[in-house]
Amino acid sequence: MxxxxxxxxxxxxxxxxxxxxxxxxxxxxxxxxxxxxxxxxxxxxxxxxxxxxxxxxxxxxxxxxxxxxxxxxxxxxxxxxxxxxxxxxxxxxxxxxxxxxxxxxxxxxxxxxxxxxxxxxxxxxxxVDEKEFVTDNKNYTKPEDTKEIFRKNNWECISAFQTRNPPHRAHEFLQKQSLTCADGIMIQPVIGPKKTGDIKDEYIMGSYEILIDKYFPENSVFLNTFYTYMRYAGPREAVFHAQVRQNFGCTHMIIGRDHAGVGDYYEPQAAHDIFDEFEDDINIDILKYENAIFCDNCEDNVFINGCDCAKECKIALSGTKMRGLLEKKQEIPEKFMYPEIVAYLESQDNLFCS
Ligand SMILES: [Zn+2]
Structure with missing residues (x-):
């Protein structure tokens, strides 16, 4: 052959x-x-x-x-x-x-x-044989095994969260929001080829381990990885990401605005609207979440339209901005990211992909 x-x-x-x-x-x-x-x-x-x-x-x-x-x-x-x-x-x-x-x-x-x-x-x-390609990524659990784990945990309703950044608190807010209806959540960073300046996979996983250990109820999170590359295809990729999580046994998928978008190629709303066409034909429910922000007045993370406070009170921290602060070792306020996670990330000599 x-x-x-x-x-x-x-x-x-x-x-x-x-x-x-x-x-x-x-x-x-x-x-x-x-x-x-x-x-x-x-x-x-x-x-x-x-x-x-x-x-x-x-x-x-x-x-x-x-x-x-x-x-x-x-x-x-x-x-x-x-x-x-x-x-x-x-x-x-x-x-x-x-x-x-x-x-x-x-x-x-x-x-x-x-x-x-x-x-x-x-x-x-x-x-070819039992020695199939083994990914070097020890954090990966394949679909047949995740389904078994969910069953053993007695999780019937499982949400999925896709990310490519270490956890900031607006993301944690979205993840916990899904736990108001789900028994458990599978947080699944995309691991694989990255752009220069992105945070290395091992540190995304390491910071999530800290978050889950300290800030989530016991036995409510399963941390997995999805090894592929980002296409940045916006709404189309949102459908792809949802069906992949369906295959891992999740019943719900969190889709934020401009999911898998880049630049301003896609209307932020498109990642939600696209599912209207496929709702009856896919076997996973989409949690169409608005962005979360920190509201200085409420002193908490909320959905962007989740309170009636003035615009000036609402502060967002994007992944890009967060990476910038980490790179320059500037202070990241606790309202955006837990201090243990900031300390963990800042203590790494080679945090970023080159
Ligand atoms: Zn508020």
Whole structure:
């Protein structure tokens, strides 16, 4: 069988497929599904699926595998088999706009998509042997195991929270808000390739461990990771993120305004509105939350429209602003982030990705 060398990122996507993180997908998408996902956020058979999971190859590889029915993909350490492969080419300029709503190369998701090789390969992903690709991320628990854990905890209603930052208190407010209706919450940072200046995965996890240990009721949080890369595809990615959490066994998903957005490419409300179309076809309820802020007058974190206090009283701390303060080792007030977490983050020599 022909072996094709692929990136760790592709290997991780294959692992996600095998683990059922991307169910109903069983492989990298073929041309029909690719086009249908881009056009309608549905597979060719009508099932909702918002994000094309793609394996791209270059011209040379295309020639090498032209007579093959199955190939092996590997990254030098581990491998997967791809069965019943097909190779296709799409008009990337056309489809990038359908996926991201823009073809602006400054958009990080567009930039990544346009850098893909010219051809895409579809095929069902199979594990070669028991030595399947093991992510180096010890905090990952796969869907069949999370479902078992939720069952053992007697959690029937489980909310999911997606993040890519250490916890600040506005996020904690949203997480705890969901616990007013859920038995437990799965907090699941996206772990994987990051941009320069982002906080390293291990410190996001470390700071969450502090938060959960000290500030959440016992046995109310399950900390997991979702190993993939951010597409920054806004509302489309919100649907993708929700279905992934459905696969982990969650019944509810917190979606804030401008979920998975970047710059001002998406209307903040779009990440909520998009679910109107899919509500009956997906098996997870969306908790459409407004932003949370700290209100100086209420002396608490609240939803932005959750109190009638004057605008001047309401202060938001964005992830970007928080990273800036940490970088310059400036004081972060306790109303934004717990002092133990600030101290933990500031004591790290290599907090940021380079
Ligand atoms: Zn207030």
């Amino acid at each position: 022909k072996k094709v060398i692929v990136s760790d990122e592709i290997m991780q996507e294959a692992q996600n497929i095998v683990d059922g993180v991307y169910a109903p997908l069983t492989g990298f998408v073929d041309e029909n599904d690719f086009k249908s996902i881009c056009d309608n956020m549905r597979l060719a058979n009508g099932q909702v699926w918002a994000m094309p999971i793609i394996l791209d190859i270059d011209d040379v590889t295309k020639v090498e595998i032209k007579d093959e029915k199955s190939i092996t993909i590997y990254n030098g350490e581990s491998e997967f088999v791809l069965e019943n492969i097909t190779v296709y080419e799409v008009d990337k300029k056309k489809y990038v706009k359908l996926i991201f709503g823009t073809d602006d190369l400054i958009h990080p998701g567009v930039e990544r998509f346009m850098e893909y090789g010219r051809y895409f390969v579809s095929g069902d992903v199979k594990v």
